[in-house]
Structure formats: structure tokens, C-alpha cells
Amino acid sequence: MIRQFEQPHPYPGKLIIVEGIDGSGKSTQLQLLHRWLEGMDRPVFFTEWNSSRLVNEAIKRGKKKNLLTPMTFSVLHATDFADRLAHLIIPPLKAGMIVCADRYIYTAFSRDVVRGVDREWVRDMYGFAVRPDISMYFKVPIEVSLERILSGRPQLKFHEAGMDLNLSDDPVESFKLFQSRILNEYDLIANEYGLTVMDATLPITKQQENFRKVVAESLDSYDPRPMTRPRKRKVANV
Amino acid sequence: MSKARYIYGNGQPYLKPGELAGKLIVVEGTDGVGRSTQITEIKQWLEMNGHAVVTTGLSRSALLTKTIDQAKAGHTLNINTYCLLYVADFADRLEHEIIPSLRAGFVVIADRYIYTLIARAVVRGADPEWIRHVLGFALLPDAVFYLKISLENLIPRVINSERLYEHYWLEDSPEGLDYWEAGMDLRLGEDFYDSFLEYQRRKMLAFENMSKEYSFEVIPASRGFNQVNRLLKQGFLRILQK
Numbered sequence: 448m449i450r451q452f453e454q455p456h457p458y459p460g461k462l463i464i465v466e467g468i469d470g471s472g473k474s475t476q477l478q479l480l481h482r483w484l485e486g487m488d489r490p491v492f493f494t495e496w497n498s499s500r501l502v503n504e505a506i507k508r509g510k511k512k513n514l515l516t517p518m519t520f521s522v523l524h525a526t527d528f529a530d531r532l533a534h535l536i537i538p539p540l541k542a543g544m545i546v547c548a549d550r551y552i553y554t555a556f557s558r559d560v561v562r563g564v565d566r567e568w569v570r571d572m573y574g575f576a577v578r579p580d581i582s583m584y585f586k587v588p589i590e591v592s593l594e595r596i597l598s599g600r601p602q603l604k605f606h607e608a609g610m611d612l613n614l615s616d617d618p619v620e621s622f623k624l625f626q627s628r629i630l631n632e633y634d635l636i637a638n639e640y641g642l643t644v645m646d647a648t649l650p651i652t653k654q655q656e657n658f659r660k661v662v663a664e665s666l667d668s669y670d671p672r673p674m675t676r677p678r679k680r681k682v683a684n685v
Numbered sequence: 686m687s688k689a690r691y692i693y694g695n696g697q698p699y700l701k702p703g704e705l706a707g708k709l710i711v712v713e714g715t716d717g718v719g720r721s722t723q724i725t726e727i728k729q730w731l732e733m734n735g736h737a738v739v740t741t742g743l744s745r746s747a748l749l750t751k752t753i754d755q756a757k758a759g760h761t762l763n764i765n766t767y768c769l770l771y772v773a774d775f776a777d778r779l780e781h782e783i784i785p786s787l788r789a790g791f792v793v794i795a796d797r798y799i800y801t802l803i804a805r806a807v808v809r810g811a812d813p814e815w816i817r818h819v820l821g822f823a824l825l826p827d828a829v830f831y832l833k834i835s836l837e838n839l840i841p842r843v844i845n846s847e848r849l850y851e852h853y854w855l856e857d858s859p860e861g862l863d864y865w866e867a868g869m870d871l872r873l874g875e876d877f878y879d880s881f882l883e884y885q886r887r888k889m890l891a892f893e894n895m896s897k898e899y900s901f902e903v904i905p906a907s908r909g910f911n912q913v914n915r916l917l918k919q920g921f922l923r924i925l926q927k
Contacts, residue, residue: 449814501752504751505748505749505751505773514781516776516777517697518700518776518780518822519773519777522769522772522776523773526766526769526773530763532763533763533765533766562699563697563699564698565694565697565822567694568697568818568821568822571821572769575765575815
């Protein structure tokens with residue numbers, strides 16, 4: 448069984464993840480959910496994609512010197528994820544906490560495949576990942592996301608516009624082409640893994656209301672008692 | 686000229702290696718078996734015979750050397766993280782060293798290849814099927830020579846006065862029995878000697894299991910340098926004359 452994320456996890460905690468392209472408003476929605484959970488005195492832990500110290504330096508160096516290829520980019524992010532999963536996601540889940548993750552493996556599935564990496568291979572590589580209890584996909588048209596990003600800052604970032612793919616010399620045009628391919632992948636993924644699709648053009652409060660409803664339902668079966676015994680370690684089978 | 690073939694699957698869609706004029710020959714075997722010495726000699730011999738040769742090893746890529754060293758110094762690596770760091774490093778070397786050299790018609794001698802990465806991963810408890818698939822994008826070599834040695838014959842090559850001094854007094858000595866090579870992160874025994882024994886035993890078993898799966902050509906490496914060298918050269922000639 449390579450793809451462990453295809454079956455439910457054995458931990459008492461809950462894993463809530465959000466996905467969506469840049470400017471979909473997913474981070475805002477997750478922050479609001481976080482406040483709400485804290486307000487109910489739930490033990491919550493918040494984590495983001497690409498935030499560990501382990502491979503940050505290699506990724507930065509690689510980007511600067513243009514050493515990164517689609518494959519090394521993909522493996523480095525998986526390495527980073529493996530580190531965060533082991534340190535920041537699984538232990539709180541074992542302790543019975545609610546883990547809120549801003550982006551998860553589906554970000555890699557969409558982005559890496561658009562960059563030309565094999566669809567099945569990237570899923571196998573993330574095979575050790577834990578299946579989320581709730582996956583919210585914030586779906587938004589490209590134009591809306593573009594408008595939201597550009598109203599906050601003057602320019603698109605190199606990688607978010609997919610400039611490394613040489614789709615167009617114009618960052619805005621490149622962004623549209625790149626992100627529409629990402630959207631296509633997300634649609635496949637949402638279908639494949641049953642992500643809950645949220646209409647991210649709705650008013651913020653309405654989206655949050657829907658989000659909280661979904662979470663509240665899942666928390667009905669939530670028993671936050673921590674695991675008090677370690678899981679049996681698998682004996683090495685070479 | 687031959688088309689690229691892969692360990693598993695069809696490689697990465699964006700990576701189109703095209704026709705590969707060179708040969709990829711792998712030399713595998715545990716530390717202390719004499720791999721590097723043999724490769725140095727074989728390279729000279731091939732060059733004398735007019736072949737352009739490139740050698741490539743593990744954990745030497747520009748992108749990751751520093752990160753791997755830092756991560757190892759911390760000793761808090763989880764097994765999947767550990768494996769993926771080496772996969773990233775290997776992917777980098779495959780794209781920037783191995784494929785370009787093969788395209789240009791070089792003989793690429795790999796001083797260890799994905800098989801060592803698989804062995805290290807599984808003895809540390811990684812899912813054997815998982816690590817094989819993750820490394821599936823690797824090019825299928827033209828030959829894999831496995832320098833096989835018994836534990837009994839390996840021990841005096843690794844544990845001798847020269848090496849012991851070197852590793853006790855010099856912190857970053859390049860070869861041999863360091864913390865990771867003795868599998869000390871696995872705490873397999875009360876001291877590095879016991880740990881080394883158990884670690885090598887497990888690794889040898891892993892190699893044994895891969896031997897058929899990946900058609901290794903086994904070279905008995907307990908013999909002296911010259912005998913091993915002669916067998917290796919015969920093998921290289923056979924591949925190069927194809």
C-alpha cells in the first residue's frame with residue numbers, strides 16, 4: 448500500500464486542509480475558521496505549506512541560481528512536507544488536536560504535474576501522507592484571483608505566474624495560462640479524492656458559514672482524547 | 686545509440702532524454718569493499734583506450750550537499766525525509782550530470798546508484814515498494830556490477846588502526862566508518878562495532894534481494910584487487926563492445 452492517504456488515518460485528532468489557487472481566499476477562510484475553533488476552546492494547531500527550515504535554503508539557492516528542475520522542485524517540496532508531517536502534523540493529531548493546514552499534498556499534485564512531472568509518480572511520492580478529515584477546495588475563476596492579487600501588491604511573483612514555464616513573456620498572460628492549467632488539475636483532484644468544492648466568489652461571511660457547517664458536522668464524531676501508547680513500529684521488511 | 690529506459694514507469698513527461706549515445710555502468714557495493722579504488726583505475730584504463738569517462742557518486746550535487754550535511758548534523762530526520770533528501774540529490778545529478786554526459790557519448794561510471802539508496806531506506810524502515818517507485822524515474826543502467834563481500838572479509842578493511850585513528854580524531858574524514866555508515870542512527874548495538882555488524886548484515890540482505898530483481902552481475906570482492914579488477918574490466922568490455 449503505497450498511497451496511505453487513500454485510507455482514513457488512525458489518529459484521534461482531526462486534519463482540516465484548504466486548497467485553491469493564489470488569490471482564492473483560502474488562507475483568509477482558514478484563519479477565520481482557526482479563530483472560531485479557538486473561541487470554542489478547541490486545541491488547534493496551524494501549519495502552512497513550505498514553511499520548514501530543512502530545505503528552505505536549498506530551494507532558495509536553487510531558485511536564485513536557476514538550478515531547480517521540475518523534478519528537483521517537486522522532490523524538495525515533498526522532502527519539506529515529510530519533515531513537517533513528522534514534526535508538525537502527526538504528533539498533534541496523535542495528541543488529539545485539530546490541525547489546520549493551509550495547502551496540502553494536492554497543491555503539489557496540481558503544480559508539479561503542470562510543470563511536467565508524472566501524475567502517478569507524484570502521488571506515489573506523497574504516499575506516506577495522512578488523509579485529511581476535511582478538504583476544502585476554494586474554486587475561483589482566474590480573473591477574480593488575478594484581480595485580488597494585483598489589488599494587494601503591484602506585481603505577480605515569478606513562480607506564481609509560472610514564468611519558469613516560458614508560456615508567455617507577459618507575467619499576467621503567463622499567470623492566466625499557468626493558473627488555468629492548475630485549475631484543470633484541481634478539478635481532476637477534487638473528483639479523484641472527494642474534496643469539498645467551495646464557490647470562492649461568494650461573500651467571505653457566506654463561505655465561512657458554509658465552511659463552519661462542514662467542520663461542525665465532522666466534529667460530531669470527534670473524541671479529543673490523546674493516544675497514550677505509541678503505535679507499533681513496523682518491522683523492517685527489506 | 687539507445688532510447689532511454691527507466692526503472693519503473695515512463696520517466697518524467699517534461700524530461701525528454703532522447704537518444705543516449707553513452708553507456709551508464711553502475712558499481713555497487715558496501716563501504717570498504719574497494720569500489721572507489723577500482724573505479725579510479727578503470728577510468729584511467731578506459732581513457733587510455735580512448736573512451737571519455739565521467740564518474741558520479743552519491744550526495745555530491747551542488748544543490749543539496751550543504752542541506753544534507755546540515756540535516757545529518759541535526760540527527761532528527763524522519764525516515765521519509767531522509768529518503769527524499771537523497772532522492773532530490775539523485776534527481777539533480779541525473780538531470781545535470783548523468784543525462785547530459787550520456788547524450789554526449791560519455792561512459793558514465795556511477796559509484797553507487799539508486800540501489801544503495803533503496804538499501805539504506807529499507808534497513809531504516811521505509812516502505813520497500815514506496816522507495817522503489819519514488820526512484821522509478823532513474824535511468825536503467827546498461828550494467829550493474831555488485832562487488833560482493835562477506836562480513837568476515839569486510840571487517841579488517843574497515844576496522845584497522847589507520848581508519849580508527851582517522852575517524853576518532855578527524856571530524857570530517859571523507860570515507861569509511863562515520864556515524865551514518867555504521868547505521869548509528871538506528872542504535873543497533875551497544876557500540877559502533879556491533880551497530881556496524883548489524884547494519885551491514887541488513888544492507889547485504891537488501892542487496893541480495895535486489896540482485897535478481899535488477900539483474901546485478903555479482904563480482905566476488907573478497908578476492909585481491911587484481912582479480913576483482915580483471916573481472917570488472919571483462920564486464921566493462923562486454924558492455925562497451927555491444
